[in-house]
Amino acid sequence: MINGAFNIDYFILLCALLLISGVLTAKFSTRLGVPALVLFMIVGMLAGSDGLGFIYFDNAKYAQLVGILALVIILFEGGLQTKWSTVKSVTAPALSLATLGVIITTSVVAAAAKFILDVSWVEAFLFGAIVGSTDAAAVFAVLKGVNLRKRLGATLEAESGTNDPMAVFLTISFIQLLLTDQPNYLLLVGSFFWQMGIGLLLGLGLGKLATVAINRVNLDSSGLYPIFAMAFALLTYSLTALVGASGLLAVYVAALVIGNAELTYRHSIFRFNEGFAWMMQILMFVILGLLVFPAQLFQFDIIIKGLILSFILILVARPIAVFLSTIGLKFELKEKMFLSWAGLRGAVPIVLATFPMISGLQNSQLFFNVVFFVVLTSALVQGSTITFFAEKLKLTETKTELPIHSLELVSIGKANAEVIEVEINEETSIVNRSLAEIVFPKDVLVNAIIRKGSLITPYGETKVYAGDVLYILVSKQSKKQLKEMLEKPVLSETNVKKAVE
Structure with missing residues (x-):
C-alpha cells in the first residue's frame, strides 16, 4: 500500500500496470458492450483500499487537478477532430442544449434532489448543476463506434464540448451562495457573460496565434510540433482561467480553430493528441475510481437514492431539456428521442463533485457518492445501448470505408x-x-x-x-x-x- 514511505519503483510499476489494464480494458470494452470509462473506474476501485488495497487515495484536490488537466486534453483532441463545416450547421441546437438544456436539467434534478436527499434548495440546485452536463470524454468515445447521421452526431459532439462551462459556472455559483451570507445575484449574472464571452474571444485569439506559430516556427523535429500544439492548449486554459473566464470553453474553441486550419505536420499533431487523450482518459477515470470507496458507495441508502435520481435524470430531466431546447430547430421526433437518450454523464460530474468536498460543504461526501452512482448508471445503461437505439430508430448512415493505405510522415529536419x-x-x-x-x-x-x-x-x-x-x-x-x-x-x-x- 502506498501510504507513508514512498517507493518510486513500486509507484512506476503500478502506473505501468494501470495503463496496461486501461489499454486492454479499452480493447475489450466494445466486445463486452460496456463503455470503457466504466471499466476504467472499476480498475481504479479494485486497486483502491476497499479493493485489492494496492493504493490508498483520498485526496480530492489531486483528483480535481488530474481531472481538469485530463478534460483540457480531451476537449482539445475532440475540437481538433471536429470539422467546422459540420459544426456550423448545428451551432443553434448545440448552444441551446449547452446552455438552456443544462439549466432545465439542473432545475428538474434539483426539484427531485430536494426531497430525495433531504437537503436545502440551494444544495439541491448544486447537485443538479453537478450532473447537469453531458460528458465530452464519454460522448466522444461512444460516438466513435456509431455511424450516426452527420447533423445528429455533430450536435451531440458540439453540445458535449460546450456545455461543461455552463455546468462549472452553475456549480461554482451555488457553492458561493452556500458559503456567502449575502449573495450578490447581479454579480453572478455579470460573471456568466464574462466567463462565456471572454472564454470565446480568448479561444479564437489564442487558436489563431497557435496556428500561425505552428506553421511559421521551423522546429528541428516533427515530434516537437504535437508538443507545441499541446502547450498552446494548456496556455489557453490557464490564461483564460486566470482572468476569471471559462478555460474549458476557450480550449474547445481554440482546438476548433487549429483543427480546421491548414496545419504543418497535421497528421503528427492529430495522432499524438489522440493517443495522449486516451492516456489521460484512462488516468482520469482510474484516479476517480480510486477516490471512491465501494464500501460507502454500495450502501442500500445510496443505491436507492442513486437509482431514483438516475431514473429522473435519464427519463425525465434530459428529455424535457432536449424537447424544450430544440423547439423550432427542425429535429424529427426520433432524433429528439435519441438526443434525450444519448446524454451520457461521465468524468465531468465526478470532477465537479470534488468542488463541494474541497470547499468543506456539509453534504459533500453524500453528493460525491450519489453523483458517482448516477454516472455509473448512466454510463452502463445509456452508453451500452446507444448503438442499439441508433439502429432501431434508423438514425445511422452507410459506413464510409476508410482508405486501407497508410503513410508515416517522417521529420525532414530543417529542410523547410x-x-x-x-x-x-x-x-x-x-x-x-x-x-x-x-x-x-x-x-x-x-x-x-x-x-x-x-x-x-x-x-x-x-x-x-x-x-x-x-x-x-x-x-x-x-x-x-x-x-x-x-x-x-x-x-x-x-x-x-x-x-x-
Missing part, C-alpha cells in the same frame, strides 16, 4: 519542407490530367499516388483521377500557391458555359 496529403475529386483543377501537363509551383514534387488501395509510382505520363490520394513534397514557401492551384475549379464544359454567360 513537408509532405502533404491531397485527395482528388471531380472539382479539383488537376483531375484527368497527366503530371507532365500540370504546371506545379516551384519546389513541388508528387511522391506517391494511392489509387483504390494500391500504390502508383508517379511518372510524367501518369494521369490523376478522381478518388486518387496524392502525397506531395512541397516547400513551405510554395504551399500556399499549391493550395490555390488545387482549389481552382476544373474547367468543365458546364463551367466554361457559365464563364461565357
Whole structure:
C-alpha cells in the first residue's frame, strides 16, 4: 500500500500496470458492450483500499487537478477532430442544449434532489448543476463506434464540448451562495457573460496565434510540433482561467480553430493528441475510481437514492431539456428521442463533485457518492445501448470505408519542407490530367499516388483521377500557391458555359 514511505519503483510499476489494464480494458470494452470509462473506474476501485488495497487515495484536490488537466486534453483532441463545416450547421441546437438544456436539467434534478436527499434548495440546485452536463470524454468515445447521421452526431459532439462551462459556472455559483451570507445575484449574472464571452474571444485569439506559430516556427523535429500544439492548449486554459473566464470553453474553441486550419505536420499533431487523450482518459477515470470507496458507495441508502435520481435524470430531466431546447430547430421526433437518450454523464460530474468536498460543504461526501452512482448508471445503461437505439430508430448512415493505405510522415529536419496529403475529386483543377501537363509551383514534387488501395509510382505520363490520394513534397514557401492551384475549379464544359454567360 502506498501510504507513508514512498517507493518510486513500486509507484512506476503500478502506473505501468494501470495503463496496461486501461489499454486492454479499452480493447475489450466494445466486445463486452460496456463503455470503457466504466471499466476504467472499476480498475481504479479494485486497486483502491476497499479493493485489492494496492493504493490508498483520498485526496480530492489531486483528483480535481488530474481531472481538469485530463478534460483540457480531451476537449482539445475532440475540437481538433471536429470539422467546422459540420459544426456550423448545428451551432443553434448545440448552444441551446449547452446552455438552456443544462439549466432545465439542473432545475428538474434539483426539484427531485430536494426531497430525495433531504437537503436545502440551494444544495439541491448544486447537485443538479453537478450532473447537469453531458460528458465530452464519454460522448466522444461512444460516438466513435456509431455511424450516426452527420447533423445528429455533430450536435451531440458540439453540445458535449460546450456545455461543461455552463455546468462549472452553475456549480461554482451555488457553492458561493452556500458559503456567502449575502449573495450578490447581479454579480453572478455579470460573471456568466464574462466567463462565456471572454472564454470565446480568448479561444479564437489564442487558436489563431497557435496556428500561425505552428506553421511559421521551423522546429528541428516533427515530434516537437504535437508538443507545441499541446502547450498552446494548456496556455489557453490557464490564461483564460486566470482572468476569471471559462478555460474549458476557450480550449474547445481554440482546438476548433487549429483543427480546421491548414496545419504543418497535421497528421503528427492529430495522432499524438489522440493517443495522449486516451492516456489521460484512462488516468482520469482510474484516479476517480480510486477516490471512491465501494464500501460507502454500495450502501442500500445510496443505491436507492442513486437509482431514483438516475431514473429522473435519464427519463425525465434530459428529455424535457432536449424537447424544450430544440423547439423550432427542425429535429424529427426520433432524433429528439435519441438526443434525450444519448446524454451520457461521465468524468465531468465526478470532477465537479470534488468542488463541494474541497470547499468543506456539509453534504459533500453524500453528493460525491450519489453523483458517482448516477454516472455509473448512466454510463452502463445509456452508453451500452446507444448503438442499439441508433439502429432501431434508423438514425445511422452507410459506413464510409476508410482508405486501407497508410503513410508515416517522417521529420525532414530543417529542410523547410513537408509532405502533404491531397485527395482528388471531380472539382479539383488537376483531375484527368497527366503530371507532365500540370504546371506545379516551384519546389513541388508528387511522391506517391494511392489509387483504390494500391500504390502508383508517379511518372510524367501518369494521369490523376478522381478518388486518387496524392502525397506531395512541397516547400513551405510554395504551399500556399499549391493550395490555390488545387482549389481552382476544373474547367468543365458546364463551367466554361457559365464563364461565357
